Amino acid sequence: MSTPPTNTPAALSIEAVRKVAKLARLSPTPEKAQRYQGQLSSILTYIDRLRSLDLKGVEPMASPLDATSNLGADRPGPTLPTSVLMDMAPQKHEPFIRVPKVLGDGGGA
Amino acid sequence: MAEIASVQLKVGLEIHVQLATRTKMFCRAPSVACREFDHKQSEPNSCIDPLVLGLPGSLPVINREAVQMAMMVGLALGCSIAPLTRWDRKSYFYPDLPKSYQISQYDLPLCFDGAIDMPLPGEDGRVNWDDYDTKRIGIIRAHLEEDAGKLLHEAPGGLPIDYSIVDLNRAGCPLLEIVTHPDFTTADEVVAFAQMLRNICRFLGVSEGVLQKGHMRFEPNINTVITLTDGRLVKTSIVEVKNLNSFKAVRGAIEYEFAEQPKRWQREKVEMSPGSKSTRGWDDVKMQTVLQREKEEAADYRYFPDPDLLPVVVDKNWLEQTRASIPQLPMARLKRYIDDFGLHAKEAAALVDERDVCFFYEECIAAAKQAGVESGKAGKAVANVLLQSGAKRANERSAGASAGSTEQVLISDLGIMPKQVGQILAMRERGELGSNAADELFGLLCEPGQAATDAQALAQQRGMLIVRDDAAMGRWCDEAIAQNAKAAEDVKAGKDAAIGRLVGAVMKLSGGRADAAGVREALIKKLRG
Numbered sequence: 001m002s003t004p005p006t007n008t009p010a011a012l013s014i015e016a017v018r019k020v021a022k023l024a025r026l027s028p029t030p031e032k033a034q035r036y037q038g039q040l041s042s043i044l045t046y047i048d049r050l051r052s053l054d055l056k057g058v059e060p061m062a063s064p065l066d067a068t069s070n071l072g073a074d075r076p077g078p079t080l081p082t083s084v085l086m087d088m089a090p091q092k093h094e095p096f097i098r099v100p101k102v103l104g105d106g107g108g109a
Numbered sequence: 110m111a112e113i114a115s116v117q118l119k120v121g122l123e124i125h126v127q128l129a130t131r132t133k134m135f136c137r138a139p140s141v142a143c144r145e146f147d148h149k150q151s152e153p154n155s156c157i158d159p160l161v162l163g164l165p166g167s168l169p170v171i172n173r174e175a176v177q178m179a180m181m182v183g184l185a186l187g188c189s190i191a192p193l194t195r196w197d198r199k200s201y202f203y204p205d206l207p208k209s210y211q212i213s214q215y216d217l218p219l220c221f222d223g224a225i226d227m228p229l230p231g232e233d234g235r236v237n238w239d240d241y242d243t244k245r246i247g248i249i250r251a252h253l254e255e256d257a258g259k260l261l262h263e264a265p266g267g268l269p270i271d272y273s274i275v276d277l278n279r280a281g282c283p284l285l286e287i288v289t290h291p292d293f294t295t296a297d298e299v300v301a302f303a304q305m306l307r308n309i310c311r312f313l314g315v316s317e318g319v320l321q322k323g324h325m326r327f328e329p330n331i332n333t334v335i336t337l338t339d340g341r342l343v344k345t346s347i348v349e350v351k352n353l354n355s356f357k358a359v360r361g362a363i364e365y366e367f368a369e370q371p372k373r374w375q376r377e378k379v380e381m382s383p384g385s386k387s388t389r390g391w392d393d394v395k396m397q398t399v400l401q402r403e404k405e406e407a408a409d410y411r412y413f414p415d416p417d418l419l420p421v422v423v424d425k426n427w428l429e430q431t432r433a434s435i436p437q438l439p440m441a442r443l444k445r446y447i448d449d450f451g452l453h454a455k456e457a458a459a460l461v462d463e464r465d466v467c468f469f470y471e472e473c474i475a476a477a478k479q480a481g482v483e484s485g486k487a488g489k490a491v492a493n494v495l496l497q498s499g500a501k502r503a504n505e506r507s508a509g510a511s512a513g514s515t516e517q518v519l520i521s522d523l524g525i526m527p528k529q530v531g532q533i534l535a536m537r538e539r540g541e542l543g544s545n546a547a548d549e550l551f552g553l554l555c556e557p558g559q560a561a562t563d564a565q566a567l568a569q570q571r572g573m574l575i576v577r578d579d580a581a582m583g584r585w586c587d588e589a590i591a592q593n594a595k596a597a598e599d600v601k602a603g604k605d606a607a608i609g610r611l612v613g614a615v616m617k618l619s620g621g622r623a624d625a626a627g628v629r630e631a632l633i634k635k636l637r638g
Contacts (some may be wrong), residue, residue: 075135
């Protein structure tokens with residue numbers, strides 16, 4: 001686990017936009033990619049302005065809302081029948097969801 | 110060209126612990142890691158609800174018990190607990206992840222900056238409890254997240270399929286990810302730490318720690334520091350080995366990488382640098398690691414605060430209550446058993462190995478004291494009876510359990526109650542019960558339906574108590590002497606060793622109810638006057 005990136009350049013290249021789009025499984029048209037480049041860059045520029053402030057001694061804000069989470073009791077509740085999932089699955093091998101062959105055991109965690 | 114002079118191993122460990130809550134991390138569908146969860150009865154894709162499936166409109170609600178369990182582990186590992194902790198989305202696409210993101214904790218983890226002293230294993234890979242050194246292992250963080258579903262590559266029954274299938278029962282179950290500093294320098298150390306952590310989690314009651322069931326999964330980050338003959342140091346690039354679920358695999362993967370990385374460096378000349386880290390899997394059959402997909406950099410997961418969840422506040426009250434709920438941990442108990450009860454290190458280690466046995470042992474001590482056993486002796490006396498009469502029967506029952514079953518029968522599961530163990534020891538201390546009779550009585554009390562039986566009454570009813578009857582003693586001695594004339598002559602002639610045979614004969618005649626020390630005395634009096 002690494003620390004959050006701190007050196008994102010304010011101006012975002014079109015390649016960076018394409019990379020982020022690819023990670024999100026989006027394929028924007030060249031026009032849209034260009035539009036996003038402009039929009040994302042202005043957001044990053046704004047973040048850079050915030051960065052220039054001296055925030056020594058200012059407590060980091062964990063959330064823009066003042067409220068905090070209500071926690072749920074560990075008591076089992078209702079479940080959905082497997083058939084509901086089977087009806088939604090594009091492909092199935094009941095009672096499993098069928099997907100294209102993948103190698104390895106997991107993508108993240 | 111400089112050659113390799115020496116190689117130093119460096120390992121950090123990531124551990125995923127499935128927390129044994131009854132429901133999932135962010136919804137109330139049943140969780141598969143719960144103690145009461147019946148795997149045999151639950152069909153694949155049955156522990157699901159709208160949140161598990163990532164259906165639109167479903168909203169997460171944090172499981173308080175999971176936060177509590179995570180804090181317990183964090184505190185046991187010497188971590189600080191964040192007063193305010195936040196939830197982030199880690200985005201990636203994979204068929205076992207219905208929402209296409211995992212809720213995790215990124216920059217404000219629940220537990221952080223811990224350290225724990227680990228007893229170091231000796232050269233045989235085991236800790237010598239009579240004489241060991243400790244090593245401090247730093248804990249970077251321990252944070253909560255949710256598990257993914259399970260991908261299967263063959264159909265039930267081992268039928269081959271040319272696609273993969275998904276079971277979402279595990280999806281959304283609470284996971285505690287613990288990350289250590291790279292403080293380990295041998296595979297033995299890593300395995301010893303993993304075993305200690307398993308024991309701690311079991312003691313805290315946050316996990317059963319059954320590795321075969323995936324309750325704990327280990328991911329060592331391994332690299333080596335090579336010293337060349339010209340004095341230059343080379344750090345090989347880090348290899349993360351994913352999803353190891355046995356101690357054997359942990360050891361195997363680390364030893365393999367330790368041997369392989371210097372060779373890999375000689376071939377490829379890749380040194381440690383940002384982005385040089387690679388991910389490998391473990392092949393249990395070939396006993397080697399196998400290259401997997403190149404790991405995405407952290408930024409590629411596009412972490413950002415989950416807009417559906419608010420931060421969690423851990424106030425002082427909750428923190429102190431949690432701290433107070435942590436039982437004394439195995440290491441501390443082991444030391445106490447040795448120092449206060451005078452147990453041998455090996456006996457103490459056998460008793461702290463299982464949480465249930467350990468608690469049962471202490472309940473028996475309390476019961477023994479209550480039954481009148483002298484305080485200073487109770488710890489040792491209970492240990493003796495449990496590790497002899499108890500362990501013997503637990504082993505017999507484990508061996509007798511259905512073939513192929515891995516279920517180990519524990520001393521605490523035999524059926525005998527702490528009060529009864531206490532009564533047996535009190536009778537022993539009062540000289541009312543011989544050692545063979547005590548063992549037999551222990552066995553009787555392990556039978557079904559004996560939980561409410563009074564041990565003293567049962568011993569009386571079965572005629573197991575030592576007979577304090579001088580007339581009977583006289584008769585048994587006379588008979589034994591008549592049966593063993595030669596031994597009797599030898600004793601008369603001053604050969605003490607010969608008396609054993611006579612004592613044995615009396616014990617046999619009495620059906621074990623005579624007091625052995627008394628018999629000896631009576632025989633000597635008869636033969637030598």
